[in-house]
Amino acid sequence: MTHKPRTPAVKVKFRKLDGILLLDKPSGLSSNQALQRVRHLFRAEKGGHTGSLDPLATGLLPVCFGEATKIAGGLLGSRKAYDTVARLGTTTDTDDAEGQPLRERPVPALDIATIDAALRSLTGRIRQRPPIYSALKRGGEPLYAKARRGEDVEVEEREVDVHAFELQSAADLLDAGAPLLRLHVECGSGTYVRSLVRDLGEALGCGAHVAELRRLWVDPFREPRMWTLEALQALAARGESSLEACLLPIEAGMTAWPEIRVDAAQARRLAQGQSLSGDFRPAGEVAVYGEQGRVLGLGHVDPEGRLRPQRLFAWAAQSGPQPDPPQ
Template structure:
């Protein structure tokens, strides 16, 4: 299969544990026969679940998908802290969590819900003076990252159970959050608030924007059929929609401004009368202007 045969669009992958997001991109490049493949938001190797992949011209949509809200299921272990805030790092401390009550856990979870200031995990990919934070940590440097605002729309507890003869407690949760939230940091902060330490032992992303785990496919399934979601369908799923006249579609395809969108504060997917995604538009200076223009036709 070569790039001339592969349509532009999105692939919703159920990432396996142990794979990096870059590993998945490499596999999809080989399956799709094109170098123009990217992903919309990294998942750690330990994590599984929804990874949105863009192929050919759909890679231009990935910036917008990165900023959408996400949903995760996770397990937080109370009673141990680790250097990475997850199960892959060395244990650095903690206290016996046997005496922590369910009511105390629920109170601490409630305090971490809503608009909060979160310090990212020190082993995140955030750059510090041009170098990834995790690289500085691995070289032995202490890294202090500034807190930043995130929104935890939902932080629900589904189960609490004692492990290691009751010395530790595992808390199964579902988290719906804004882009830029670190679930590892939530685990760390929950353990810190309870005074016993905490880290993440399991993480599965179940939704990215409009794309859920129900529509995700394993790499083995994708090897049989890539199942690319069309650029047109992606535009309708991700943005408010504006249907253009033939004259408007011609103007927009050449980057010319048209009358303002009905949606004043967000990009709008603009479609030609034949249903083809022509461009993304946003209101600026009293008119709708192009953010991205997509070339006609379904192929690269």
């Protein structure tokens, strides 16, 4: 019996690359798996994503390459929107369709008014218990790792903001079809749609879990042009310039920060770690721009109006014309 010689794996030669990719994550991949696929496709030395999506979920996953990773933390706290499908009557250990069923209950006769009242009770500033299977860390380890080992995991409630929790359609349920509710959610940082659906099921007296979940937008990307992995692979086959055309400049992710402009001398001082005295406003975290109009990074203005460097980009010390950002 002859064995075919193994084809040696092609080693990817990574490169410095800055920008933001609005990825349409497919179902079945973790956020980190999706990140690594696009990072290898773009050959980007450094990459990070802003806010995990469950493997079951699809939709917007902003991916930051290179210097853009310095603003990823700021994007994590942004407002987000989702469409989800809740299946009534069954609760699972993960609060979604990928988990093991825990309890099944009959779905009572429901009408739109009853469903809307339950949705309203879960809207606003509410207390929510995150799922046991989540990426929240305790003792430096994600809770899902502890749960998978069978350890008892206690998760404390916390306050979250639910700006909208609305019924889009109950046609499946009311027409005596599948016990499904199609819902729209807009929420702040740290809110779990799985927990919202679980708690909705309890409010309706029958339990529920997430059957489908899609993230529609994340501030500041309210009308995102998203790219699927298949589309990116097709562009990569045409050449890296076609692929790079998908990237947004770092400035596109920084519209939520107040803007402050500095001259070349001030930019060099900030790049050297020095603060600038003056009457800079507003107080708090700000986006610092140079004379050429390109963002230099994040700074912090104290109550006295002094500007301190916080997270500056690699080009902040350059006083001459800046390279054009990706279009």
